[in-house]
Amino acid sequence: MLTQAKSKRNWKPIIKEFEAVIGKKGVVRRKEELLTYECDGLPSYRQRPALVVLPRTTEQVAAAVKLCDRYNIPWVARGAGTGLSGGALPVEDCVLIVTALMKRILDVDLDNQRIVVQPGVINNWVTQAVSGAGFYYAPDPSSQIICSIGGNVAENSGGVHCLKYGVTTNHVLGLKLVVPDGSIVDVGGTIPEMPGYDLTGLFVGSEGTLGIATEITLKILKTPESICVVLADFTSIEAAGAAVADIIGAGIIPAGMEMMDNLSINAVEDVVATGCYPRDAGAILLVELDGLEVEVSTNKKRVTQLCQQNGARTITTASDPETRLKLWKGRKAAFAAAGHLSPDYFVQDGVIPRTQLAQVLKDVEALSEKYGYRIANVFHAGDGNLHPLILYDESIPGAFEQVEELGGEILRLCVNAGGSISGEHGIGADKNCFMPDMFSEADLETMKWINQVFNPKGLANPGKVFPTPRTCGEAANAQKSVQFKDVERF
């Protein structure tokens, strides 16, 4: 819901100053133009920013952040705005710093397998820039054709191929940062072995609360010689889950291993009609194998055998790019297809230890029945990253609140199973209330120490990651006891 109070600040002279450092074209102030920026990929929260600025250089970002610091204006960084946890949700009377125009690839060094990009570069462009030379960039969120590297860094994004290759943090070598006082800092470097504290790792996944990355040095990998996709269908989720456990247990590390349940299968067949996913299957498993041809071919046999041992009814494999794409098509369209099952859907993102898969999915089913909402399950099965899609109709009063509550119960299932409240979508404005479920007061306070030194005035992305009394009803009491004593910036 959008609430918009009248600003108490005299913006006119401040806007002039922003225009002076960024240029008139880089400053958006008209109400109708600001509409676009009221939310990111989590549209259930909305807030209009006072001003949007679109810098093109590190220096312009630094100048904008300095102005915010001078006038004590809260600010929020935004990449492509595809985030699913409200990490780029504006706060009242804030400046939104949008990196969408910072889309230059600054350097490509194939010999040392690295590339330097501005934060507005789209994820997919990185691979496109180096694929001709036989390289690619591994992290591949579902939104990879529209999401930006800056946002990926902020949210430590994952993707289908992160089972084998790790999430964004494993692929960032160094960063040029603008920290909240407007100074420019370099962290990490161009090689993985950098001495001193690992500030690169600290910054990746900090969701815009510690600063803005304006140059990002990424690792690129050699394109594998061979890729094969194995599609297996099972009569039950339990059987598919057992196959997952056996594949990992055998020491095979697929590039990706995805599962979809019956409801998801039917949703995607309704919408994209792949014809590959049997509508009566309890679950399908998509296993992508990559590496040397001999390795892939051996693993294909092993995976096929392990799936069969766990009751797979049919197994389809594909090695040529066209058929592989066909097998993946339904999975890639799963979120969009959920929109066809129901007027609205709510994507949850939680992690459980792989060994708890069957039990947690049973518990999710029980919650689905208890609340009376259908839940389609799509997930990165290899690393236990669940994406339950709760189907509902927002026009029914109270439905969203119920779905939020149901989503929360699913997260608590994950935490109780020894997992996490977020696998790859981040905490943002959406899940900060759940942080006390995962972390003790002392643990959260330690994270806040870090926030305080980088962000002593609290201007950088306020209200995100950490629970706040304003946003979290039930977490408010826990929050009170971990409030900061006064701190001076040194």
Place this chain on the structure above:
Amino acid sequence: MLTQAKSKRNWKPIIKEFEAVIGKKGVVRRKEELLTYECDGLPSYRQRPALVVLPRTTEQVAAAVKLCDRYNIPWVARGAGTGLSGGALPVEDCVLIVTALMKRILDVDLDNQRIVVQPGVINNWVTQAVSGAGFYYAPDPSSQIICSIGGNVAENSGGVHCLKYGVTTNHVLGLKLVVPDGSIVDVGGTIPEMPGYDLTGLFVGSEGTLGIATEITLKILKTPESICVVLADFTSIEAAGAAVADIIGAGIIPAGMEMMDNLSINAVEDVVATGCYPRDAGAILLVELDGLEVEVSTNKKRVTQLCQQNGARTITTASDPETRLKLWKGRKAAFAAAGHLSPDYFVQDGVIPRTQLAQVLKDVEALSEKYGYRIANVFHAGDGNLHPLILYDESIPGAFEQVEELGGEILRLCVNAGGSISGEHGIGADKNCFMPDMFSEADLETMKWINQVFNPKGLANPGKVFPTPRTCGEAANAQKSVQFKDVERF
């Protein structure tokens, strides 16, 4: 050199308090017993601690740290004392907190491929605890039979197999920490996808300046189906270096890829007489391949071919454990063998981009001639991590100072080539003067922010990692400008 000023502190009642929380047996105070603790694996710096305590539990560590906090006593954590950068070097009138008695394996979870250990557990024991079930722990410093996991975490240790599998930080899932005010904090968890700031990554490699890890959750990996070692000998380092570039360029990621030059080869043949390393070779290359049998066998052929294309004279391969061990024996003994070439040697640890290998080695040779000291080169060639061993005689007045200067020049070569002043040994007390060569004032100041919030009184391992006027002659001026303004702990 050991300098020992008389303590101005009245230790007697304080010792009583330490004995009360740790037990009399866990407190070492007699001068002759303290001798052992005057230095770690870098014996050129020595300092006797006022007191050594040997806790057995997290609570005892917390109690010891709290006592230090209460009485403003500087303290230094020490694991097995094998570190090569003086990270565990005591400071004057300090308490040394030694984790050697914390050697319990607390939990093994094979299904989820993780193990929880106390910090005093020896690196090798982790693999021994799980190898029967077909798992192993990947990071393998040369000292793995004596170094402890706590020290590995502090120094973010590497090893031969880190080319493919990454250094310690890539294998730590979570930590229980005692931070410098004595509170106990949990960071990370039991799965890789944890929300919030990555404090685990921040802590690994922080060299005892942010606290002590008292429980460490590590990833364990499945033992590969097949392992093969390829030994190739070349007439020159350049030819071996070109082979390394071609192997990596072909997309092969060996488990390890090590190079030794002629001087090292002769040193190890003198001492362990492997008979495998031709004494007239300019360089040998040891390439370990692991994975599926078909994969290893294919890669063995490719590596052999690439070595031959670069002029390898002979190629030996070994797949059975016994012969593999024989091929590795010389490399494993390289540091010890250097001790037979010369009364003393100084191991340097620097990193360069792989593409600069040939040029930097030429420059190292030129420095060797300029200073008149022989340098044996042993290195992790795959990731550009050099270990030049400078041979000298400490009994000759001025020799050590000259060798230190030569070592410093080698580090500057690494930095100028776009590399790093430490690959895996850490900064400690030995290299903090070189930090300004790698980092700008703003970058170092940002790291210091982190130190200040965890370690506001500066009691935890003072004088390490960051340049200090006391230890660094020429870095003193740079240091002055990045000193902290006063900060209050919040």
